[in-house]
Amino acid sequence: MYTSEFCDVQYNENLNIVLVTWKKFCRQDDYRSPLRYALKIMKTHEGCCYVADTRSGFENEQEDTNWLFEVFLPEAASTNAKTLFFIIDEDNSLKKELEGQVSELEQFFDVIYCFSLDEVAAWITYAQKAKTTI
Numbered sequence: 815m816y817t818s819e820f821c822d823v824q825y826n827e828n829l830n831i832v833l834v835t836w837k838k839f840c841r842q843d844d845y846r847s848p849l850r851y852a853l854k855i856m857k858t859h860e861g862c863c864y865v866a867d868t869r870s871g872f873e874n875e876q877e878d879t880n881w882l883f884e885v886f887l888p889e890a891a892s893t894n895a896k897t898l899f900f901i902i903d904e905d906n907s908l909k910k911e912l913e914g915q916v917s918e919l920e921q922f923f924d925v926i927y928c929f930s931l932d933e934v935a936a937w938i939t940y941a942q943k944a945k946t947t948i
């Protein structure tokens with residue numbers, strides 16, 4: 815598990831997900847280190863999905879968004895992950911940020927927005943029962 819004042823990253827074996835829970839605004843290495851840790855988990859667990867809990871999130875700075883597109887996404891795509899989940903708040907306070915990233919994200923992954931980890935679990939359980947890749 816990775817933990818800092820900005821973010822927690824943990825692997826959930828039951829769901830085969832890496833859960834990245836953002837706590838508050840951060841930038842540069844404070845933003846990138848948790849994502850690097852998430853990549854390590856994704857690379858070592860077959861079919862591991864990425865889940866970002868953005869309910870306490872923030873808008874990225876452009877430099878970090880560029881890093882996300884240029885480094886994180888290609889490396890994440892090199893794993894066998896197929897789906898990115900974003901847990902958003904009911905008001906979708908990060909709507910503009912996520913809309914600005916979705917076209918880039920969808921070049922590599924299916925993107926699913928949920929309101930809770932339980933909803934993510936329901937998606938994954940449904941995919942497992944339907945024997946499809948998520």
